[in-house]
Amino acid sequence: MTDNIAAGSPSSDTPSLADRYVGDPEVRAEWDDRYADRHRLWSGRPNGALVAEAAGLTPGRVLDVGCGEGADAIWLARGGWDVTALDVSGVALERAAGHARDAGVAVHWVHAALTEAVLPPASFDLVSAQYPALLRTPDAAAERALLAAVAPGGVLLLVHHAGMDTQQAHDSGFDPADYVWPSMIADLLDDDWETEVDEQRPRVAPDGGAGAHHTDDLVLRVRRLR
Numbered sequence: 001m002t003d004n005i006a007a008g009s010p011s012s013d014t015p016s017l018a019d020r021y022v023g024d025p026e027v028r029a030e031w032d033d034r035y036a037d038r039h040r041l042w043s044g045r046p047n048g049a050l051v052a053e054a055a056g057l058t059p060g061r062v063l064d065v066g067c068g069e070g071a072d073a074i075w076l077a078r079g080g081w082d083v084t085a086l087d088v089s090g091v092a093l094e095r096a097a098g099h100a101r102d103a104g105v106a107v108h109w110v111h112a113a114l115t116e117a118v119l120p121p122a123s124f125d126l127v128s129a130q131y132p133a134l135l136r137t138p139d140a141a142a143e144r145a146l147l148a149a150v151a152p153g154g155v156l157l158l159v160h161h162a163g164m165d166t167q168q169a170h171d172s173g174f175d176p177a178d179y180v181w182p183s184m185i186a187d188l189l190d191d192d193w194e195t196e197v198d199e200q201r202p203r204v205a206p207d208g209g210a211g212a213h214h215t216d217d218l219v220l221r222v223r224r225l226r
Contacts, residue, residue: 023088023113027135031089041068041092042119044099046075047130048204049159049217051199054079055209060125065114066132070107077105081126085118086110099197116142122224125154131161134180142180143188150224155196158182162200162216182220189222 021028035041049074059080065072069092070170075085077100085107087093093109100107110117112136127149133144150156160182186198203217 010094011160012056019069021088021111022116023092024137027061027113028088028090030089031087035069035091035095037091039201040095044069044071047159048126049154049219050130051075051156053155053221054126054128055155057126057155061123061151062126062128063124065120065129065146066134067096067109068092070099072128072130074100074103074105075108076128077107078103082109084108084119084124086112086114086119088113088125092184106219112147117145119149121148122151124149125151127154129156129158129165131159131171136180136184140184140188143185145226146185147193152226154221154224156185156220156224158220160186160218161203168204182218185220185222192224194223194225195220196223 010082059076060082062081062083063084064076064085067073068089070085073083073085073096083106085093085096086109087096088111090111093111096107097109110119112118113131115137127146129146134146136142136197146156146158164176164181182198186195186213189195198220200216200218203215
């Protein structure tokens with residue numbers, strides 16, 4: 001289920017997303033609370049790894065997974081991409097849609113969990129997942145959903161904070177074993193995929209925003225051959 005809440009016009013209204021979410025309501029509530037607790041959670045600037053890796057790509061259709069307040073989606077739209085941006089938080093999407101209107105760009109917003117979203121299969125020239133909080137399941141549903149969205153010839157770009165995947169469970173309740181990391185995507189690749197980048201590198205971090213203290217990225221960029 002999708003919501004065209006940017007509607008292609010900077011002046012378009014943003015309808016309520018409360019009754020249109022597809023996914024676990026507890027996950028939605030958790031992320032809504034995180035966003036509602038701050039006027040701005042992230043920096044408002046596009047992620048450095050996305051900027052670096054997308055620079056040489058020909059704009060086409062892109063899926064921004066876990067789009068948050070919309071900085072990456074807006075940057076991509078300004079670069080000529082046809083952007084679909086997905087998030088579990090309605091608070092984040094309302095905020096992102098406002099930023100997109102202010103920027104004068106059109107973005108197709110999807111209020112859903114990745115594994116529950118109704119997305120056209122194998123149709124995106126770029127699938128970008130920047131530091132996503134994707135829950136791990138026995139059937140690798142999130143990993144397979146990322147791969148399934150990529151069109152033949154297209155690219156999946158997954159970026160995460162280096163070192164988090166090897167941490168012990170925190171008293172706060174965060175357990176790395178609960179989440180999807182780049183190595184799990186790499187383990188699923190077959191002869192239909194070519195690995196273009198699989199490395200740890202210094203992070204080009206936007207100033208401010210949550211997560212700014214992380215210094216290194218894990219960057220996985222793979223291309224679907226067929």
